[in-house]
Amino acid sequence: MVAEREAKKKRRERREFILLRTVAGKxxxxxxxxxxxxxxxxxxxxxPGIYSIVVPADIKGYIVVEAKNIHTVVELVKxxxxxxxxxxxxxxxxxxxxxxxxxPFIELIKPGDIVEIISGPFRGMHAxxxxxxxxxxxxxxxxxxxxxxLELKVPVEQIRPVKSKG
Amino acid sequence: MSxxxxxxxxxTYKACTRCRYIVPSDVxxxxxxxxxxxxxxxxxxxxxxxxxxxxIAKIIEAKVxxxxxxxx
Numbered sequence: 066m067v068a069e070r071e072a073k074k075k076r077r078e079r080r081e082f083i084l085l086r087t088v089a090g091k092x093x094x095x096x097x098x099x100x101x102x103x104x105x106x107x108x109x110x111x112x113p114g115i116y117s118i119v120v121p122a123d124i125k126g127y128i129v130v131e132a133k134n135i136h137t138v139v140e141l142v143k144x145x146x147x148x149x150x151x152x153x154x155x156x157x158x159x160x161x162x163x164x165x166x167x168x169p170f171i172e173l174i175k176p177g178d179i180v181e182i183i184s185g186p187f188r189g190m191h192a193x194x195x196x197x198x199x200x201x202x203x204x205x206x207x208x209x210x211x212x213x214x215l216e217l218k219v220p221v222e223q224i225r226p227v228k229s230k231g
Numbered sequence: 232m233s234x235x236x237x238x239x240x241x242x243t244y245k246a247c248t249r250c251r252y253i254v255p256s257d258v259x260x261x262x263x264x265x266x267x268x269x270x271x272x273x274x275x276x277x278x279x280x281x282x283x284x285x286x287i288a289k290i291i292e293a294k295v296x297x298x299x300x301x302x303x
Contacts, residue, residue, distance in 0.1 A: 080286055093276065100278050107280075116285035122275025122301045131287050158286055165277055165291055167302045183272065222248065222270035 080116075082129050082156040083138050086149040089126040095147050096120050096128055102141055113137050121164045127152070129161060171199055171221045179228040180206065182219065191227060246273035246300035251291075253298035263295050275301030 087095045096118045106113045114133030121127060126149075130138045135151070142148040174180070178194045187208065195216065196205035204224060208215040244253050247261040248268045253276065260267055277299045282288040293299055 096276065096278055100280065103280055116279075116281045117287045118278040118280070119287060119301075120276040120278075131285055161287060162290055164275075165287060165301055167275070170272065170303055222268075222272055225272055 079133055080131060080158075081133070081135060082131055082158070082161055083135055084152040084154075084156055085128050085130060085138070085142065086152060087126055087128055088147045088149065091147040092120045092126070092128050095142070095145070098145065098147075099130065099138075099141060113141065115141070119161065119165060122167060124164075129156060129164070131161075171197065171202060171204075174204060174221070174224075174226065175229075178226060179209070180204070180224040181227050182206070182223060183225050184223045185219065187217070187219075192224075243271070244298075245269040245271050246303050248303055251300045251303050252295070253300055263297070270303055273300035273303050277301060 085095070099115070099118055103113050103115045114137050115130060116133075117131040119129040119131070121129070132138050135155070139151060174194055174197055176194050176196060180192055180194060182188055182190050182192060190208055190210045192206035192208045194204055195207050198204070198218075202221045203218050204221055205216060205218050206224070208217070243256045245256050245258075246253050246269060247264060247266050248270050249266040250261060250264040251273075252261055252263040253273070254261065254269070256271070261269070277287055277291055277293070279285055279288045279291075279293045279296050279299065282294050282296055288294075291299055
């Protein structure tokens with residue numbers, strides 16, 4: 066039992082979260098390339114020691130790689146022009162947790178916010194949120210681009226936030 | 232001709248609203264949870280390579296390797 070706990074602790078200690086600086090807007094491509102390279106190595110019977118890659122939702126120009134050690138990651142992205150370099154030091158798991166454990170989209174929307182409708186007959190129009198129904202996952206909107214007051218209910222996946230009320 | 236070529240190159244992705252698994256937009260059913268509801272409105276991504284060894288996979292409760300959206 067103690068040995069098992071010790072082994073688990075040791076495994077955890079070896080985990081490192083490396084922050085890579087990328088060209089802004091190319092984070093997804095860098096992550097996909099690393100994923101492909103790791104898959105190729107795994108197919109060839111090698112273990113590169115990379116367990117996951119995070120493309121943060123709110124930070125542009127950075128990705129996080131969870132790996133056994135820094136050197137494997139550095140070797141893997143060597144010569145890749147979209148990678149600008151590595152940020153010195155490693156991140157802590159708590160910091161990563163904040164990045165990946167986010168609230169559902171509907172929790173972030175509140176009455177007064179300005180949103181854009183991204184599908185359906187009102188696609189492309191801007192609207193003000195008047196009510197949020199979290200149970201039915203529905204948003205009540207007041208269309209801003211209409212000549213007369215127009216209210217409608219849309220599913221949350223049909224809108225995109227433009228401006229928060231604050 | 233050129234427009235056809237550019238269209239074939241671009242692959243768009245959508246995320247399952249239930250388990251956040253990311254799939255190409257032509258997929259009808261989520262291969263992880265079986266849900267048929269997807270959204271194009273997602274932000275951030277976690278690529279899980281080894282769900283058993285990854286600490287991040289445990290946080291997001293991912294048991295299958297693949298791509299997961301952070302915010303749906």
